[in-house]
Amino acid sequence: MSWRTLLAAVTLGGLTVLALPAGPASAHATLVGSNPTADVVVDALPGEVVVTFTEPVRPVADKVRVIAPDGGRLDTGKVTARGADLVIPLRGNGPRGTYLVSYRVISADNHPISGGFAFSYGEVTATPTDDAGADVQTDPLVKHTMSAARWIGFLGLILLVGPALVLLTLWPARLPTTGPVRLALAGAGLVAVSALLELYLQIPYTSGGDLLDATTDGAGDVLGSTYGAAHLIRLAAVAAAVLLLRPVAGLRAGRLDQALLIGLSVVGAATWPLSGHPSASPVPALTVVADAAHLAAMAVWVGGLVMLFGFLLRHADHRELGVIMPVWSGWALLAVTVLVLAGTAQALVEIGTLGALTGTLYGRLVIVKVCLFAVILAAAAYARSVTNRNYPAATDDADEEVAGATVRRRLRIGVLVEIGVVVLVLGVTSVLVQTTPARSVEAAAGRPGRPVEVRVSSNLFQVVVDVSPARTGINTVHLYARKPDGSAPLKVVEWKATVALPSKEVEPITVPLVALTPDHASGQIAFPTAGTWDMRVTVRVDDINQATVTARIPVG
Template structure:
């Protein structure tokens, strides 16, 4: 008699498959366009500043150490030619760009693309003027990151985490005390598959990192760019991961066969810890204010999560199948009790490390509930709580498992079609694995998201004192404006254009006017300079206080143009 349709759809295999699909969808979710991982805090000369004497160099200060991307840090002079001299120099958080001697009067555009400490690219630009502003020099707008490259990197990170779960799950199952009645081949194969699933994405990540850093697509991939990635901290970390995985293979074989020596076990533990270090050394912890503490916390977090979730994978895939349950009527309950203690220890480490990491990366309760990074942390915590709830039910079910019959004989089978306690336990563990797959996806998205601490530093640096800000909407675009300081005298105008959906919008032509009708001052043009495709800046001297009317005209194509206006009170 076949199982009911609902039992078929809620079988463990379908449940886990649903979790994997959901996890992949989440991992493919695009990162925010502003998800840079190092923030530009200040520049010298400042954004839109007018200086009388040309500076010897332009200095950019970021929120964490950076590296310059070759030939993508430059200064364009008023005549449209390169005005920087030699290569850019980096010292920790500061990027210095020498300016050619005898720089003419006019407006200069500074554009940059750097690599933050966690391996993510950051690009942008600003303008300053010598003597007086001039027409904007010709400069191609910077393009965003290629979505195909970003998506593939997210998939590779997700696969790498899944491989780590399989690897440590198989090893952990053997270390806890694998039932003698079952072959060790199952967890051994799981661990071997985990090695492959960690190694292949590591290679792919190094290759994909080259176009990602340069802002290009797969068609722009060159061997020399890949070699540049290899010769970086990011590349060294991934090469070390591959070398350590290779060293672990012969040790894993002996563990799988049940013939490891204490020396083998010690070596395997050492290789495992060293391999785990390669994740934080190429990610967010490397750029943390407390790097070594963050690295150690991340290692503990990764190890605990992988041992716990890997154990669930072993349970649902190997031990709780009907054939295994029948063969392990006596051995399975003791193994489950031992594993339960290990899992609870892993969960405790996971919770403590996660809280400590959140304190370092998020810092404030306000950031926890308002920043994208903080919301992802809350989502991850909620999913882990749901997994713990399912684990609690599963643990009760395991404790209440029926005892074997007389003389160790298996307990009698339930009537055909009736749900079994072992089947219910397997479904509960499958639910845990489903949620775990989503947790891995959220973790992969977190690695692409700017930490809340960096967002806070960037917002604090970008917030002008006493400025007036507004967001103006039209069916063609949304325009965010800043008038600083909105007082009589010299004022800076900053413009940021976006699509109605919130993505950066390339503007072909900007036009700004300001008028004070109450004082009979007609509209005067505000000279603006396009810094990037979606950002422009300008300066205007406002001679009187009052309610000034600003009009902004943006042309975004040969035929699409629209004007929006706002009133700004100038004191």
């Protein structure tokens, strides 16, 4: 046994233990209550504020605050999480008036959740703002860059697994291995770059900062989380796999080398679901395995297609392809079967209902992915038909040369179409993993439904009205003020809002609002009945200028 094989075996053993799935959890925590409760007036300040969520959360450093009426902080800065409770100790006695509680926490699937509420001590006064506290809007550039990093990781996995698999099993001994090995090393490099980039981006994504807002404390929090552990495991798995590429490149990999390489691929693939939505689903054992199998089957299938298009259909002769193509065709069929079964299992868990499939962004992205997958299957069926008709082919050398050139051309067209559409599928998947699962959207609503976002404008401002879950009962309202052209946030001096349902003679109901940041306010309102409600929002931008706009909110 070589030292490379021994090192890879030790690495695989350690990574397997570290990558074991955690216990059950649910994704995307939602606020269910607090003590003191929102908008209550208490006779004495409590020693601590307790915020309760639907699942265990962990606080983001320095993003959980209690702001006193005079604008100072009353919290001690030592926030603790006790299961689903976020405990915020308070210091000393504060002045009478209204207090703002703002929070930013990380839910089980490593996505940030932000919000806030107010309570009063002794008397109600103007609600203070928290300019440096929780910002409920994640920087779009950070979010989009994270999707790009995921895409790079998926591409790298394909370029690593495809060449390694073909070199181990289907590569003709007479052909040089330099090209496939370079491709595999490039794939390993892309996976490593993607993992490092995702680790970095998780810091501002967690804290709510911009692309360059990374701190040492933030890095420590990310590396100490399950998200950080999964990415470190991925980096170690890639490093160990690279060590095994040398015997593979020499076409002298033994059975142990092959087993270790397959094992490292499985553990590495598992780090994607362990750091995302599947690990926090209602049935994590199923979704983690299904997502890992889905990813592995994709890497085998598409990686094999890349090898076919880039090398085998160019350099292998007709007789060699007569042996390779039937075997590859069987493997491709198995990979597609796994893709369909694993994808179906994930969809049933992550979506759940037909309404969620068509009524949420997550569901609509899945529909797009399925449509693209149907195009890939059509191209794959064409390639399989060509393979079955032409391999094995004629034995006459002249006939073989003519037939081989025609078959290669047809196969390369089919494979090129598959690869091209797969690139689009990877893009949709990269966005999908950053999107709230449909089950989480519906869980927040309590029944099938979806949040409503409406933009209304005046000559002074533009307001984005976000109401969730847009159903009867308690709803959370977020208001964001922007300049009239929507180009930048706008500072607001005072917010006011009411809701009414004229069609059922429901008079205006005041929406209690808390200014979380200069351009953002939040509150809760109970819709007593379904219908299309009129929300009138009054925004004062300075001492004399204000305007009122009306948003139509459909409530189910």
